[in-house]
Amino acid sequence: GDSVTQMEGPVTLSEEAFLTINCTYTATGYPSLFWYVQYPGEGLQLLLKATKADDKGSNKGFEATYRKETTSFHLEKGSVQVSDSAVYFCALSNSGYSTLTFGKGTMLLVSP
Amino acid sequence: DAGVIQSPRHEVTEMGQEVTLRCKPISGHNSLFWYRQTMMRGLELLIYFNNNVPIDDSGMPEDRFSAKMPNASFSTLKIQPSEPRDSAVYFCASSPPGTPRTDTQYFGPGTRLTVL
Numbered sequence: 001g002d003s004v005t006q007m008e009g010p011v012t013l014s015e016e017a018f019l020t021i022n023c024t025y026t027a028t029g030y031p032s033l034f035w036y037v038q039y040p041g042e043g044l045q046l047l048l049k050a051t052k053a054d055d056k057g058s059n060k061g062f063e064a065t066y067r068k069e070t071t072s073f074h075l076e077k078g079s080v081q082v083s084d085s086a087v088y089f090c091a092l093s094n095s096g097y098s099t100l101t102f103g104k105g106t107m108l109l110v111s112p
Numbered sequence: 113d114a115g116v117i118q119s120p121r122h123e124v125t126e127m128g129q130e131v132t133l134r135c136k137p138i139s140g141h142n143s144l145f146w147y148r149q150t151m152m153r154g155l156e157l158l159i160y161f162n163n164n165v166p167i168d169d170s171g172m173p174e175d176r177f178s179a180k181m182p183n184a185s186f187s188t189l190k191i192q193p194s195e196p197r198d199s200a201v202y203f204c205a206s207s208p209p210g211t212p213r214t215d216t217q218y219f220g221p222g223t224r225l226t227v228l
Binding site: 089 | 160168
């Protein structure tokens with residue numbers, strides 16, 4: 001079945017550092033790929049998405065490129081802020097409906 | 113616009129008691145999802161409704177769990193009897209109609225359930 005693998009956290013960075021969170025997937029066909037973010041005590045929010053190979057999703061300075069050849073969708077940001085501290089989930093959708101398969105999440109901690 | 117509304121936000125109960133979690137999806141959305149989040153297992157899809165009809169309940173752990181969606185604006189997830197291993201955060205999410213690739217889900221704030 002479909003699956004998503006994310007790097008384990010926590011990822012600890014200083015403010016203004018470069019961020020990469022790795023995500024790889026296993027799926028048949030042509031899934032859509034997502035990054036969701038969960039701030040403490042809140043539900044998940046869609047951060048960005050890409051629906052086909054080579055698409056780049058971007059939002060709030062974050063970006064990820066759908067790489068079909070490496071089955072990857074790594075999340076990057078050039079300069080993180082303390083307010084980016086959260087748990088980040090990679091996910092895919094690969095059915096005729098809207099169900100999502102999530103990775104286990106990666107906690108990001110940014111210190112001033 | 114109001115987002116997905118869940119109640120209660122926190123629930124503490126004793127083993128063996130019945131627990132009912134409630135969800136109001138975003139108006140106009142026709143798909144609704146119930147998830148469970150734990151440290152050990154991450155986010156798990158429990159059940160998915162489309163146009164109030166359960167489409168996939170393969171994630172429901174066992175017969176103690178049941179979910180209903182009597183109308184487009186309300187869903188419940190019931191656990192009877194509850195057990196300590198049911199302690200988790202339960203999320204409800206909804207998504208709008210459209211092509212199959214609409215697939216963006218909007219999550220509620222979650223219900224943190226503790227079963228003693």
